[in-house]
Amino acid sequence: MTSDVRELNSAPERSRPAAWPALRALVLRLHFYAGILVAPFLLVAAATGLLYAASFQIEKIVYAHELTVEAVPPGKQRLPLARQIAAARTAHPQGTIGAVRPAAEPEATTRILLDAPDLPESTRLAVFVDPYTGQVRGALESYGSSGALPVRAWISTLHRHLQLGEPGRLYSELAASWLWVVALGGVVLWLSHRRRALRPDRTAKGLRRTLSWHGSVGLWIAVGLLFLSATGLTWSKYAGANVDKVQTALGWTTPALSVSGGDHSGHAGHSGGDSAGAEADADRIAAAAAGAGLSGPLEIVWPAGPGAAFTVKEMDREWPQRNDQVAVDAASGRVAGELRFDDFPPAAKLIRWGIDGHMGVLFGLPNQILLMALATGLIFLIGWGYRMWWLRRPTKGFAAPYARGGWRAAPPAVLLPAGAVAIAAGAFIPLLGIPLLAFLVVDVVMGRVKASG
Structure with missing residues (x-):
């Protein structure tokens, strides 16, 4: 030896x-000092990261009832989004609509995201609606832009800060x-x-x-x-604050969606309240986004207030080139602004791909x-x-x-x-x-x- x-x-x-x-x-x-003294932190990060990578599949199993419909009726068409939203509001009248994610697959439910009181920061109440029958399949807290449900959200915070x-x-x-x-x-x-x-x-x-x-x-x-x-x-x-400073200085930040023409008080992309007749507008907004080339999965973000524009985002993080956004005027139903992923600076694209890859949603x-x-x-x-x-x-x-x-x-x-x-x-x-x-x-x-x- x-x-x-x-x-x-x-x-x-x-x-x-x-x-x-x-x-x-x-x-x-x-290498020796880090291996002895820092390795325990790396071990915890690796173990919780392993669990988080598996949490996407765990989420699908645990919340299968909420995420999927019982059966797809043969030949039956989906209900208008307005009726699905109304069903969710009837079951959960508290709070205001923040966004709607129409069912992206035949077996999937529509997710209505409510800004309800007494919820933690960056958390909304997700109401799951059968798009064929209007039946409310359940309601769960949804965290962050990825829409993590309670199990995945808990694992995510465990990985990020050990619930501390x-x-x-x-x-x-x-x-x-x-x-x-x-x-x-x-x-x-x-x-x-x-x-x-x-x-x-x-x-x-x-x-x-x-x-x-x-x-x-x-x-x-x-x-x-x-x-x-x-x-x-x-x-x-x-270190993240320093990274942000470098991104800003070099122009590597993600561009923002701008809205042109009309009275669009507020900022596109901000949720914060039901506008008059917004439920009835949802189908027209989705149709306008589809006409602009957006395809599912989509998220329709409610306007900040009367006169502000809806924002429709592609949420397909598996294929980052499909991350386009459009602003749709609530009054006329026309597209008032576009933000195409192809127009992102190369560095902003790499950052987007890097974040999605770290989260486990890329591909x-x-x-x-x-x-x-x-x-x-x-x-x-x-x-x-x-x-x-x-x-x-x-x-x-x-x-x-x-x-x-x-x-x-x-x-x-x-x-x-x-x-x-x-x-x-x-x-x-x-x-x-x-x-x-x-x-x-x-x-x-x-x-x-x-x-x-």
């Missing part, structure tokens, strides 16, 4: 510059801030190893076998982990399966990492592969640029910078204590 450890810790350095051993020491120490509210978001931001560092560091260490391989060595034993699996699997999923880290930071509190089930595979791989990587630490823990008599603080031996021409990059990254991503500074200080102090002892 001792000879295995010595060989694992060695690397061909004859052809590398003198700075490489010191830089590798820094990467190795950061705003303070809990620090856990997920810490995980996202360090995931890319751990992934890139692991790739550098594995590719610099003389026995690097794309496949694990099934003939190896003990520590070598664990390292083989840890390195090769980490290499395969590294790109996916980098993607999850980058997109996860867009939702974070501190539907294949996206969710990929996310579950990445989460499972990360869980195993963390387990193998702790196993390697346990096999070569100090109490077993193994020396550290590099002296603590040894990275300071790197030449200034290498160390100073690396430090500048670290400072810039730490300033942009505070929950990376603060722990990184702490790690380096602790490493230097422990190195001096050991040297003086």
Whole structure:
């Protein structure tokens, strides 16, 4: 076992510059510290992310009664949206209509979204109506723009902040801030190893076998982990605010739907009240959107008040190119504004695709399966990492592969640029910078204590 450890810790350095051993020491120490101290946060994020990726299918099973009709009557036409809305309002007269999502599939129900009192922020009451009979199939709280129902919404908040509210978001931001560092560091260490391989060595034993699996699997999923880290930071509190500033400065923000002509007080896309005769207008609004080229699934957003325009949005996140929007004048029924996904800046499109990919809605089930595979791989990587630490823990008599603080031996021409990059990254991503500074200080102090002892 001792000879295995010595060989694992060695690397061909004859052809590398003198700075490489010191830089590798820094990467190795950061990978080690992050693996020990940050890995628990990554483990929780991976486990809850795995559950969230599966929550879409769980939601369909748990709420099958509300989401689907009992049977599609042969040859029977759907009722006008006005009658479906009236049925929902009769069953639930409280609140005001915020939006309507007509049934997108033959077996699906229509979802009427009500802004009801005493609901949490970003939550509406979704009333599910059979589009063929007008029967109300049930009512559930619906969270966010994705329309997450209670089970998926609970799993989502568990993944985002562990049901702890705003303070809990620090856990997920810490995980996202360090995931890319751990992934890139692991790739550098594995590719610099003389026995690097794309496949694990099934003939190896003990520590070598664990390292083989840890390195090769980490290499395969590294790109996916980098993607999850980058997109996860867009939702974070501190780094996310900096991301927003960069997007605004570079013109990468998503354009807004503008309304031209007529008296459109208020802003298209805002819900907030029933306008006179709005239920009767719903079918005409949907027909106008269809004439403008929009196809289901759709969401018809109620106007902010009398005279304001309806907004109709395509909600097909599985195919992001179908995310067009139109504003429809309530009085005339004409299209008063358009926002086409094709007209988005390239960066805004990438951001949209990235967010949808992180959520598991891009391309539907294949996206969710990929996310579950990445989460499972990360869980195993963390387990193998702790196993390697346990096999070569100090109490077993193994020396550290590099002296603590040894990275300071790197030449200034290498160390100073690396430090500048670290400072810039730490300033942009505070929950990376603060722990990184702490790690380096602790490493230097422990190195001096050991040297003086």
